[in-house]
Amino acid sequence: MSSIDRRNFLKTLTAAAGASVLSIPKAWSASAIKARVVVIGGGFGGATAARYLRMLDPGIEVTLIERGTRYTSCPLSNEVLSGSRDIKSLQAGYQGLARRGVQVVHNEVTQVDPVGKKVSTAEGNSFSYDALVMAPGVDFDYGAFKGLTAELSETRLPHAWKAGPQTLLLKQQLEDMPDGGRFIIVVPKGPFRCPPGPYERAAQVAMYCQHHGKKKSKILILDSNDSFSKRPLFEEAWKALYGYGQGGMIEWVAAANGGKVEEVNPSAMTCLNGFDEFKGNVINIIPPHRAGKIARDAGLANFKDAWCAVKPENMESTAHKDVYVIGDACVGGDLAGNNAFPKSAHMANSQAKIVAASLVAKINGMPQPTPVYTNTCYSVVAHDWGFSVVHLFRVENGQWVYIKEGSGISPVTFGTKEAPRPVPRIYRKMEVDYADGWLRNILSDGFS
Amino acid sequence: MRRIFLVLALVCLSFAAQARTDVTILARTCNNCHGVGGVSAGASMPSIGGLQRDYLRRVMKQWKYDERSAITMSRIVKGFSDDEIDALADYFAKQPWTPVVQKTSPEAMDKGLATVSKICTDCHGKAGSDPDVDAPNLNGQWARYMELELEKYRSGEFKMPHRKMKKAIHEASPADAAAAARYFGAQSK
Ligand SMILES: Cc1cc2nc3c(=O)[nH]c(=O)nc-3n(C[C@H](O)[C@H](O)[C@H](O)COP(=O)(O)OP(=O)(O)OC[C@H]3O[C@@H](n4cnc5c(N)ncnc54)[C@H](O)[C@@H]3O)c2cc1C
Numbered sequence: 105m106s107s108i109d110r111r112n113f114l115k116t117l118t119a120a121a122g123a124s125v126l127s128i129p130k131a132w133s134a135s136a137i138k139a140r141v142v143v144i145g146g147g148f149g150g151a152t153a154a155r156y157l158r159m160l161d162p163g164i165e166v167t168l169i170e171r172g173t174r175y176t177s178c179p180l181s182n183e184v185l186s187g188s189r190d191i192k193s194l195q196a197g198y199q200g201l202a203r204r205g206v207q208v209v210h211n212e213v214t215q216v217d218p219v220g221k222k223v224s225t226a227e228g229n230s231f232s233y234d235a236l237v238m239a240p241g242v243d244f245d246y247g248a249f250k251g252l253t254a255e256l257s258e259t260r261l262p263h264a265w266k267a268g269p270q271t272l273l274l275k276q277q278l279e280d281m282p283d284g285g286r287f288i289i290v291v292p293k294g295p296f297r298c299p300p301g302p303y304e305r306a307a308q309v310a311m312y313c314q315h316h317g318k319k320k321s322k323i324l325i326l327d328s329n330d331s332f333s334k335r336p337l338f339e340e341a342w343k344a345l346y347g348y349g350q351g352g353m354i355e356w357v358a359a360a361n362g363g364k365v366e367e368v369n370p371s372a373m374t375c376l377n378g379f380d381e382f383k384g385n386v387i388n389i390i391p392p393h394r395a396g397k398i399a400r401d402a403g404l405a406n407f408k409d410a411w412c413a414v415k416p417e418n419m420e421s422t423a424h425k426d427v428y429v430i431g432d433a434c435v436g437g438d439l440a441g442n443n444a445f446p447k448s449a450h451m452a453n454s455q456a457k458i459v460a461a462s463l464v465a466k467i468n469g470m471p472q473p474t475p476v477y478t479n480t481c482y483s484v485v486a487h488d489w490g491f492s493v494v495h496l497f498r499v500e501n502g503q504w505v506y507i508k509e510g511s512g513i514s515p516v517t518f519g520t521k522e523a524p525r526p527v528p529r530i531y532r533k534m535e536v537d538y539a540d541g542w543l544r545n546i547l548s549d550g551f552s
Numbered sequence: 553m554r555r556i557f558l559v560l561a562l563v564c565l566s567f568a569a570q571a572r573t574d575v576t577i578l579a580r581t582c583n584n585c586h587g588v589g590g591v592s593a594g595a596s597m598p599s600i601g602g603l604q605r606d607y608l609r610r611v612m613k614q615w616k617y618d619e620r621s622a623i624t625m626s627r628i629v630k631g632f633s634d635d636e637i638d639a640l641a642d643y644f645a646k647q648p649w650t651p652v653v654q655k656t657s658p659e660a661m662d663k664g665l666a667t668v669s670k671i672c673t674d675c676h677g678k679a680g681s682d683p684d685v686d687a688p689n690l691n692g693q694w695a696r697y698m699e700l701e702l703e704k705y706r707s708g709e710f711k712m713p714h715r716k717m718k719k720a721i722h723e724a725s726p727a728d729a730a731a732a733a734r735y736f737g738a739q740s741k
């Protein structure tokens with residue numbers, strides 16, 4: 105063993121004995137700034153990364169650049185549509201991070217120079233970094249649907265796939281829809297953020313209709329995909345609560361059956377799949393996604409020209425050194441095994457902590473920690489009916505491995521294989537409570 | 553020679569354990585549901601920092617081996633080795649127990665206290681802070697979480713292996729049990 109190896113090895117052993125990997129030798133903590141980290145984007149990913157960096161090592165200078173001054177969580181924003189939740193309960197500010205010593209800059213990042221290692225903002229300020237955490241979320245590819253523009257999304261055909269004004273606009277449109285009206289949800293080709301989100305939305309809209317004198321209304325899901333997340337759980341709930349399929353309130357059309365929308369006509373309020381026309385009173389059309397523009401402009405979107413590939417051990421970009429991409433903008437997971445990382449707030453939070461731990465170890469000359477990545481996503485389909493999915497990924501031999509034992513959806517049936525019985529309602533009911541508890545904790549884990 | 557081999561084997565063992573189990577990394581995955589340091593910020597999710605080590609180990613292993621039902625945890629813990637569960641239990645047991653004191657009305661407190669004195673004190677202590685060896689702290693635990701847990705003990709649909717606690721819950725009406733949970737949730741010490 106060389107002396108350096110041995111030193112690292114000893115440190116590893118101390119870490120194993122329970123001492124924090126992140127404790128900082130006294131001699132260093134007194135010194136000035138150890139390193140500068142810039143974080144782009146203050147969503148679940150970026151905010152959590154900034155917070156953990158400061159929590160684990162106050163010697164690191166952290167600058168968070170975010171265009172908005174208040175963040176609105178997409179998770180559970182579908183509940184705003186049905187009126188079960190006030191949008192304010194989804195919001196968080198950046199004061200908590202500022203109190204932790206994060207320098208919060210509210211501006212648009214317009215340029216990244218990964219070679220000169222600096223970023224510039226619309227106001228013309230520039231910030232040099234030793235490491236950059238890129239967490240801009242997604243951008244919407246409006247051009248993918250003929251007839252759709254960004255402006256139409258803001259005024260007449262909201263996607264409401266970023267919680268905020270469009271969520272409230274879509275809610276207003278739902279309220280204005282007559283009984284017997286048709287609410288169309290257009291689902292883009294995956295990957296999109298929150299794989300179960302559109303189907304949860306269909307249920308929340310149906311619940312609203314049921315309780316607000318619109319029982320004759322229909323929710324039509326036109327899908328560019330042939331299956332979807334937690335499908336047996338959604339189909340069970342739709343059937344039991346709202347009626348599903350022919351004659352039911354909710355209808356789902358797979359891509360193979362003509363669900364793939366190509367064009368939208370805002371004056372006629374129709375969607376077209378090339379053959380048929382679907383007329384709606386409300387058209388909630390969600391454009392396909394790709395990594396946020398700033399990540400693509402920085403040359404990080406090296407996966408299918410849309411997403412940023414990263415290294416399993418610490419989320420470092422495979423395109424540029426010292427740039428780490430987390431959250432919706434990245435692509436990761438067991439791609440070969442068809443278990444990609446879902447684009448979720450929980451995943452973004454989990455990735456953020458891995459980057460923070462890896463950077464702190466690197467900056468302090470400590471051995472790199474072994475990462476684990478986790479996800480949980482609750483879906484709420486009625487005020488007393490929810491379910492969830494859990495994922496666990498580890499890294500083995502430099503590759504992501506999906507751990508089946510630590511992953512899975514809520515039970516679909518109880519009893520035995522030969523004599524199955526429905527899952528008791530109390531199980532479904534409790535998940536609604538846990539969804540809310542999760543939201544409060546994950547917001548606090550990123551923003552407090 | 554044999555001694556060297558033994559030392560080497562030991563060193564390798566701890567190295568392997570570390571590569572697999574960096575408990576701080578594992579424990580951080582719990583924060584988005586249980587709060588930093590295991591102090592929850594959401595009423596339905598329990599605080600877990602400062603619960604007794606043996607209790608933590610036991611419930612997680614019961615979930616892992618399908619001896620106990622849960623909504624979420626039974627799926628999460630199945631991905632962890634027994635060593636990792638032990639390490640997590642040790643980690644959270646070392647955090648201070650931090651009651652999150654929830655206000656409730658004086659009438660509710662009186663109602664809660666009546667049930668607690670009659671049924672719960674023996675095993676949980678008067679304020680939920682002096683529990684039996686096998687019971688967890690209840691003082692300043694989230695009342696909503698406890699109400700849900702009590703529903704699990706009451707319902708025949710959950711495997712809850714502790715027979716005495718299961719028996720105790722049937723001595724209280726659902727309303728009285730909920731009042732007792734709120735009483736415990738309002739305790740600061
Ligand atoms: C309806 C719906 C329901 C959902 N439900 C769930 C759920 O139940 N559970 C779950 O885990 N996930 C859910 N999600 C997914 C979740 O919202 C995303 O996965 C999560 O927000 C990803 O976090 P992020 O930090 O990568 O991106 P974002 O949260 O989008 O944050 C990116 C931030 O970067 C900022 N930004 C971008 N570019 C720039 C720039 N150039 N300069 C400055 N700032 C910039 C943006 O303003 C934004 O605040 C849901 C999503 C939707 C739409």
